[in-house]
Amino acid sequence: MNKFLGSLVILFVIGVFLILGLFIGYFIIDGIYQILDNTIFLAIFMSLISIGYALFYMEGKRLAKRQMQRTQQAVAMTVANRNLGVVTVASFALESQLPLTQCEQILKEMEQRKVLRTSSLPGKMAVYHLDDHVYGQMPYESDDNEEADDEETQELERTQRIRKKRIVRGVLLTVIGTLIMISEEQILLNQSEYLYAAITALIFLVFIGRYLLSSHRKADQRHSEHDVLTYVMDNEGELNPKEIPYYTHESYQSMEPMIDKWHKRNYCSITHQEDGGIIYLFPNYTDESEVCEYDEEYDPIPAWIDKRSKFLLFSCLAFVFSYVGGYALVHWNSLIFILACTIIGGIYGYFAFSQKPELERIERIALQVATKKGGALAVYELAYNARITMDEAAMLLEKWEQTNIARKVYSEEGAPVYVVSGVVSKEQRLRSEHV
Amino acid sequence: MIVFGMIICIWLLSLWLQPILQPYVEGFLLFFYGERYEAYIPYEMTALHYVVNAMTLGFILGLPLEIKYKRAKSKGLKKLKFFESLESENILFILSLARDQQGYVTAADIASQSALTIQKAQNILIKLQKDGFADLSVTEKGDILYYFAGFTEGEE
Secondary structure, X not given: OHHHHHHHHHHHHHHHHHHHHHHHHHHXXXXXXXXHHOHHHHHHHHHHHHHHHHHHHHHHHHHXXXXXXXXXXXXXXXXXXXXXXXXXXXXXXXXXXXXXXXXXXXXXXXXXXXXXXXXXXXXXXXXXXXXXXXXXXXXXXXXXXXXXXXXXXXXXXXXXXXXXXHHHHHHHHHHHHHHHHOOHHHHHHOHHHHHHHHHXXXXXXXXXXXXXXXXXXXHHHHHHHHHHHHHHHHOOOEEOHHHHHHHOOOOHHHHHHHHHHHHHOOXXXXXEOOOOOEEEEOOOOOHHHOOOOOOOOOOHHHHHHHHHHHHHHHHHHHXXXXXXHHHHHXXXXXXXXHHHHHHHHHHHHHHHHOOHHHHHHHHHXXXXXXXXXXXXXXXXXXXXXXXXXXXXXXXXXXXXXXXXXXXXXXXXXXXXEEEEOOOOOHHHHHHOOOO | OHHHHHHHHHHHHHHHHHHXXXXXXXXXXXXXHHHHHOOOOOOOOOHHHHHHHHHHHHHHHHHHHHHHHHXXXXXXXXXXXXXXXXXXXXXXXHHHHHHHOOOEEOHHHHHHHOOOOHHHHHHHHHHHHHOXXXXXXXXXXXXXXXXXXXXXXXOO
């Protein structure tokens, strides 16, 4: 009896769901046919999305290549360090699981950069030896295998992901709604208004895309330089280019132009090892120069994914805006449209050009470093502590020099330091003479 | 590439499935909703419909997958692990065997511990030697060994 009643209840529930499904399906099928009728607008929208996707594709490829090269070089060095400084194609391939030919190519490239040397005869299997200045002189262990993700970070990431998913769903529903609402006849009747709105939306989108891409590149450059400067600080002011992939997230290829530029602009000096190897010197650069600590680990790929997702969402909004804007121009007062454009432009301008708080932060940090170092600070000390590029740090210090806030002094080691006026120690204050 | 692959797959799939499924879907609509969709039926799909629908679904399904893959790959690379373009399992097995035996390995060793036949193992070893990844070595008895350097501590 109970079984019979239970089956009846299940049948009833299924029936209710079927009826509900058919009723709701009514709206869904209407929407699908409406979107199919508006395929030309969906095509415009998808072209917009595809262009945005392609724009960010090249940047992603560059980052992925850099990350791949760095990991390959770091694995080769790790294998060599584990085996008394010796690495072969076979041992490298077994550790990395990469194809033998690719491993051979990587090791040869490292040999060209004098990180590895081989004395094997032609025709015999090559045995590579890690450079003596790199092997056995590791000041600290690489932290690549550390489990950095703690519960708190994971929880934060989870809530951020949920929030992002909600935003994406909201924007997608708005786009679908727009695609259902669009009337081809109405657009053809008021072509100029809709065209005007679409061009405005496109201009906004181009500006936003440019801003997102340039801000990403700037942040990436800052993090890359900060990463290298952290290694230099841990290495007591010495930079051995051969160690870079082992201790930082940079490859030889990505780091070379950066360090070359630093040397050319006189941010650091240079010295040679007995075997001709180059060491870059950052005088008096130790953990005493540190006033700001940065714990969070930077990963360029997720950062790039976030920026690309943002741009794709803005593309969706631009599509919606071009329809809503056109509708507003046709049916409402054009003042509403102009007001909306002004508000969006204002928000963009605020994010793109508001650098004042950033400048204040950098100046405050520069003064803190100068105070800690007895009034003198170098470009790299400011760049590290403010997490900005060396060029940005040099620009600020040069500005200070021009306005007599600081004076440039060339030390014996070559790299200049800036002595900031007004930064006086307690002892100096007490020793000062009254006039 | 995941998104692009997804778009191509969906496009080909829709070209194949659309003509088969369309009559059933339209029959279902006519049965349940009567004359409501008669104006649409039979709906004529153009090339633009196929391309745009494939692009839309390709992005909706492919983009989250691509993001997940790229994040995982990036995380793996930070931990010095590679996700793609890996060496074949047979060669990796031969190398691991060589590591366990101080670098020296024979075709018989490989055949006895894997699914490879002696002939296949011999062919792989000959290829590796020809490509310069292994050296030949001969025992007193005349057995041929293949030597992979890098698995003996501190070798010169």
